[in-house]
Amino acid sequence: MSPRNIERDLQVREARINQILNSAIETIAIKGIGSVSINDIAAAANVSIGNVYHYFKSKDEIFAEILRRGQTDYGQHVASLAGSEGNAREKLSLLCESWLAIDNNWAYTILIHTARLSDASSEETRRAVTSRFTNNLEPVAAIMEQGQREGLLVGGSPLELAYYFVSLIQGLTLQRMPGNEVPIRARAESIVALFTVDR
Amino acid sequence: MSPRNIERDLQVREARINQILNSAIETIAIKGIGSVSINDIAAAANVSIGNVYHYFKSKDEIFAEILRRGQTDYGQHVASLAGSEGNAREKLSLLCESWLAIDNNWAYTILIHTARLSDASSEETRRAVTSRFTNNLEPVAAIMEQGQREGLLVGGSPLELAYYFVSLIQGLTLQRMPGNEVPIRARAESIVALFTVDR
Amino acid sequence: MSPRNIERDLQVREARINQILNSAIETIAIKGIGSVSINDIAAAANVSIGNVYHYFKSKDEIFAEILRRGQTDYGQHVASLAGSEGNAREKLSLLCESWLAIDNNWAYTILIHTARLSDASSEETRRAVTSRFTNNLEPVAAIMEQGQREGLLVGGSPLELAYYFVSLIQGLTLQRMPGNEVPIRARAESIVALFTVDR
Amino acid sequence: MSPRNIERDLQVREARINQILNSAIETIAIKGIGSVSINDIAAAANVSIGNVYHYFKSKDEIFAEILRRGQTDYGQHVASLAGSEGNAREKLSLLCESWLAIDNNWAYTILIHTARLSDASSEETRRAVTSRFTNNLEPVAAIMEQGQREGLLVGGSPLELAYYFVSLIQGLTLQRMPGNEVPIRARAESIVALFTVDR
DNA sequence: TATGAATGAGGCTTCATTCAT
DNA sequence: AATGAATGAAGCCTCATTCAT
Known part of the structure; x- marks a missing residue:
């Protein structure tokens, strides 16, 4: 044929x-x-x-697909990190460093939030983005829990801590958009320290 | 009349x-x-x-003015907080709670970041926004420094800590956009705990 | 103000x-x-x-409005004709002649049928067009009925006759589209004769 | 194989x-x-x-070919009908019924009229469509003439009567487009009656 | 004969901004 | 000060048609 x-x-x-x-x-x-x-x-x-x-099919589909891939890749990355050898502090450090190392991350982050806005994309896209975001908190929460068992990380609900950690990372990421010249560099070490118990 | x-x-x-x-x-x-x-x-x-x-004069001017007012009001708020009575932990708690209480904050936050993007607004607007953002870090840094002197808050560069604090708050704020259903509530107490030394 | x-x-x-x-x-x-x-x-x-x-609001709205006006105007015209003095044959003649005299009618007719096609317009537009079309049959049916009472027009369901009359007129109208060179002229007299009893 | x-x-x-x-x-x-x-x-x-x-070669050629076949088939049908045994009224009835029986006819009819519109197709296509349309009137006119000889059908120019008959049929056909809910059914018997003399 | 990727002109629609009143 | 009509550039998307394989 x-x-x-x-x-x-x-x-x-x-x-x-x-x-x-x-x-x-x-x-x-x-x-x-x-x-x-x-x-x-x-x-x-x-x-x-x-x-x-x-x-x-549309511009929205392009955005949605970029997000799907970005969030999925990140999810796999963080899941494999959570499941790997090493203590929780090291894992958190690696996670932090990998985020800070990627120049594009702000775009993903803004994209994630933009895609959630009512008119910017379809109901379906929004649901998918939020759902993946929530799912991707799990491995981070697992790391938090591991750290608490190890006595390395601070106490509290692991999921809530994961939520704070990711929000902090995303907040920092947004400061790195082009045109932005905040004269402060984020350092993985200091960030992880906020979640660390021994000081 | x-x-x-x-x-x-x-x-x-x-x-x-x-x-x-x-x-x-x-x-x-x-x-x-x-x-x-x-x-x-x-x-x-x-x-x-x-x-x-x-x-x-233009749509950009409206955005710019909203930002100017929002950032200025916030700056005054945080400056007066920094200069007020009380220990640093209490101040941080108040700051945190006032942010989390305002429903519109995500809009300001997105607006701040959008306004910074190259094509979205004039060079001048972008500079002003970033400059005010940086200035508004100072009072927070002052609170951090006070907290370190009081032995209440964690160590490190106060400005850097302020940067993390604000980024975290902004990151959390973004999760509260309409249509967003992340099933986790941010609590001021837990957030402040991350920057607190006695645990 | x-x-x-x-x-x-x-x-x-x-x-x-x-x-x-x-x-x-x-x-x-x-x-x-x-x-x-x-x-x-x-x-x-x-x-x-x-x-x-x-x-x-859209191209469809323009079409819809043209149709609404055209069908409404025609409806008033034919209703006033039906209610006027004179016998049914005269009325039918007038109706026929007024249709044949208007050069634009083919456009309305094609528009009516195009608007009815699935993708060409909204469900609402289609319903409105068909509904007005059906309503506009009534006065013609009334003329037919009058003609039957007067013994001037052929028998049968008046509404059905009206339906045939209007379809014939529309069919003829379509033959008059630009680019069309059918070498036959429709004459009101002969058309009305088809619905006339005395011959 | x-x-x-x-x-x-x-x-x-x-x-x-x-x-x-x-x-x-x-x-x-x-x-x-x-x-x-x-x-x-x-x-x-x-x-x-x-x-x-x-x-x-092109979309226009597809339309043109559909029309050529449709019109040619119809032409052969009506020509064979005209040349067949039987009186004119029976022939008209058969013609009428075969039209009303075919679900697709409205599509052909709309296609015929659309193809004639200046910009919708090539000069050549338009000429061919109109020419075949006119040619296809001949056998119908022949039936009309036969009917007049037989004393069954109404008087007048046979070609003109054929023109009315076909226009009426086409007008009715258009009412049967999808989405159309005109609550009246065309009946071959009543239609033929309009062209019949004995009543 | 068969496929579907690739092109780009053209259509619909939105919107910041200007201007006469 | 106030209105909203008017403009036109620019964005999104469709689609007939071509072409390499």
Whole structure:
């Protein structure tokens, strides 16, 4: 029937989708969420506008997919961290450092919050984002609990602590948006210290 | 009735400006930063579009003015708190509680970050926002320093601690946007505990 | 409050709406339903695109309003005809002639049928169009009934006859679209003869 | 299995073309003339877009071919009817019933009229459609003439009567578009009665 | 013959801003 | 001071058509 190599087609398709999403997140990092247009995204991906719409139904779908991937990847990262060898303080440090090391994170963070806003995206997208956010707290809470058992981290509800930790990280991340010149550097060590018991 | 004089005119003007700005922040809280239009703002203030432009040069100026007022009010609040009687832990608690009590805060917070994005507003607005943000850290840093002197709060650079505190508060605030159903409540007590030494 | 003449404003508004709608129906008559764009409509009305949207929510609303007016006007026309002096055959003749005399009618007719098509307009528009169409059959049916009482018109269900009459008129109207060169002229006399008993 | 030869290739080609055209008319019946896209047509025919273009030069050609076949088939039908045994009234009844029986007819009818509109199709297509329409009137006119000779049908120019008959049928057909709920059923008997002399 | 990725012009719609009254 | 009509640029999205495989 088809004189085309289906498997190769799928690979190309996947590659193109990645290409669009990856350059989109970069473009957002430069232009900012509110100003980024499909035009920008297409240009950054070296692809025509029409072709972007060949792979995505709408701008919202692009945002939603970026978020899905970002949150899923982060979830896997933090879950594997929670399940790995080492004490809770070390894990928290690693988590902290990996966040602070990624330049793009502010874009994900702003995207997460923007996507939640009423008109900015569909009800479904919002639900999915919030649900993943909540799920991703679990491994952090597990680390908190481990730290409490080890006597390394401060007491209190582990989930609540995780909530504070993630909020702090996200709050810091937002300070790193382009154009922002707050003359203070966040240091993983000091942040983890807030949650550490021995001092 | 009362003859128009300059003073009364200014009062009316001021009242109208307040009316527009106050309903604007509410409208932003509902529509979302990115979707709100001058039309929405005018309608919410029960004022014509043209009249909005009579009081403000541009949409950016409205945003900028909301931010200026919000940040200035907050700055005065936190400065007076820093200068007031009481120990640092109590002050931090009050600061925390006052933030968590205000429903609109997420809108200010998102507005602050949006306004900083390159294309979203003028260079001048961005500089002003960031500058006020940095200035407003000072009183918090002063409270941190006081707390360290009192032996109540954890050690480290007071400014850096203030930075973390504010970031945490802002991060939490963002979780309270409409449509958000994170099933965890932030409690001032637990937050302050992170910065407290006696445990 | 307002230094504008409200009444005059309303008059201007009404005039502008008429101007847009009237030139729109003309433009449709030239360009054809399927090809007419908001751009065409705006240009024909000597008005900017944005201003068209100041008066109408969407292209569909323009179509819907044209239809509402066209069907309402026709309904009043035919109702007043049905209630007027004269025998049924004369009334039918007048009705026929007035339809055949109006050059634009094909556009209304195509518009009526296009508006009924699933994707072409909203459920609400479609219902309204069909409902008005059905209502407008009544006066024609009344004429048929009068004609039967007078012994001038053929027998059968008056409503059904009205349905045939209107369908015939519409079918003929469609033959008169631009680009159409069917070398036959419809004549009111012959059409009415089909519904006449004495021959 | 069976060796490919030219004849078989042609058969396959013809089969594919039929498959596309048949599902296209169905799709038009659902989506509506103005909204149907090549994509819809390809999907309905279970064929790729590219393959549609392998068999047809353009969307206009598909429409034109549907019309050519529809009008030609109808022409043959009505011509054979005109040449068959039986009196004119019976022939008119059969013609009427066969039209009313076919669910798709409204789509053809709308298509015929749409295709005639200036911008909707090429000059050539329009000429062909109108020409076939006019030609197809001849057999109907012949039936009218026969009926007049037989003393069964009303007097007047046979071609003009044929024109009215077909317009009436088409007008009725349009009332049967999807979404249409005109609560009146057309009955062949009553329609033919309008053209019948004995009453 | 068959596929579907790719293109880009064009259509609809929104919105900040201006201006006559 | 107040109104809202008017403008037009810009954004989102669709779709007929082409082309490499």
